[in-house]
Amino acid sequence: MEALPEPVLIQILASVPAAELVLMCRLVCLQWKALVDGASLWVLKCQQEGLAGEDQVEEDRDNWQVFYFLSKRKRNLLKNVFGEDEFEAWGEIEHGGDGWKVEDIPGDCGCEFPEDENVKKYFVTSYECCRKAQVIDLRAEGYWEELLDTTQPAIVVKDWYSGRSDAGCLYELGVKLLSEHEDVLAEYKSGTVAVDQDGDTGWSEISHTFTNYGPGVRFVRFEHGGQDTVYWKGWFGVRVTNSSVMVVP
Numbered sequence: 001m002e003a004l005p006e007p008v009l010i011q012i013l014a015s016v017p018a019a020e021l022v023l024m025c026r027l028v029c030l031q032w033k034a035l036v037d038g039a040s041l042w043v044l045k046c047q048q049e050g051l052a053g054e055d056q057v058e059e060d061r062d063n064w065q066v067f068y069f070l071s072k073r074k075r076n077l078l079k080n081v082f083g084e085d086e087f088e089a090w091g092e093i094e095h096g097g098d099g100w101k102v103e104d105i106p107g108d109c110g111c112e113f114p115e116d117e118n119v120k121k122y123f124v125t126s127y128e129c130c131r132k133a134q135v136i137d138l139r140a141e142g143y144w145e146e147l148l149d150t151t152q153p154a155i156v157v158k159d160w161y162s163g164r165s166d167a168g169c170l171y172e173l174g175v176k177l178l179s180e181h182e183d184v185l186a187e188y189k190s191g192t193v194a195v196d197q198d199g200d201t202g203w204s205e206i207s208h209t210f211t212n213y214g215p216g217v218r219f220v221r222f223e224h225g226g227q228d229t230v231y232w233k234g235w236f237g238v239r240v241t242n243s244s245v246m247v248v249p
Helices: 006-013 018-023 030-037 039-048 064-073 145-151
Strands: 091-095 101-104 121-124 130-137 154-162 169-178 184-189 193-195 204-210 219-228 239-248
Touching: 006 030, 006 039, 018 064, 030 039, 039 064, 064 145, 064 239, 154 169, 154 193, 154 219, 169 204, 184 204, 219 239
Parallel strands: none
Antiparallel strands: 091 130, 101 121, 121 239, 130 219, 154 204, 154 239, 169 184, 169 193, 169 219
16 A cells, blocks of 8 residues: 555545545554545545536635535435424424414415425415524534534525415514524524515525634524414415525535
């Protein structure tokens, strides 16, 4: 192995699972440690796994190893965002009026979801304030403390909301980045968004990206909700679906 040219050794190491590279191969010797800590190995792994183009080079990113791990973990950290499982995974639920309900898209006086034909359901609010929340434990989802405190990868929050053509409604989104002891380290509030009666009933996206939020973030608290503005019994309030929280490279 000592006689192998470094490019050949990198080719061999690139076939090893990433966790074993960091936890085992890095400890073999100083040469292997330098290769695992360097960019060339991770550029190659990213290219092999379709995370980077064949024309990308080491200088394109500050830390290819972090980019690799963040890319492999990239996914929606919220659960049950379409209501397929009713209200499972959602907590701190406030059932104002007749409470939350899950309905099939497009619903009465509504429209299809344009971005993804696989989105078949939505949550809908009633004539008094309805809210629900999820709290994401970032460490439990595989994001280690050093990464969160030093790299501070972007945390992207998105939500989709819609009204009905026969009733106005109100919508709100609030997201907090919390510390170990649930202190608020960063926060986003959409404010109250009004959807007019007889207005556009199409789905609207709202999003926010947290960056440079400082060390100590361990949890993300996502909360959304709303109500109708006509105070009709039933479910004439704002509709929400396809919510997401992602940690991105």
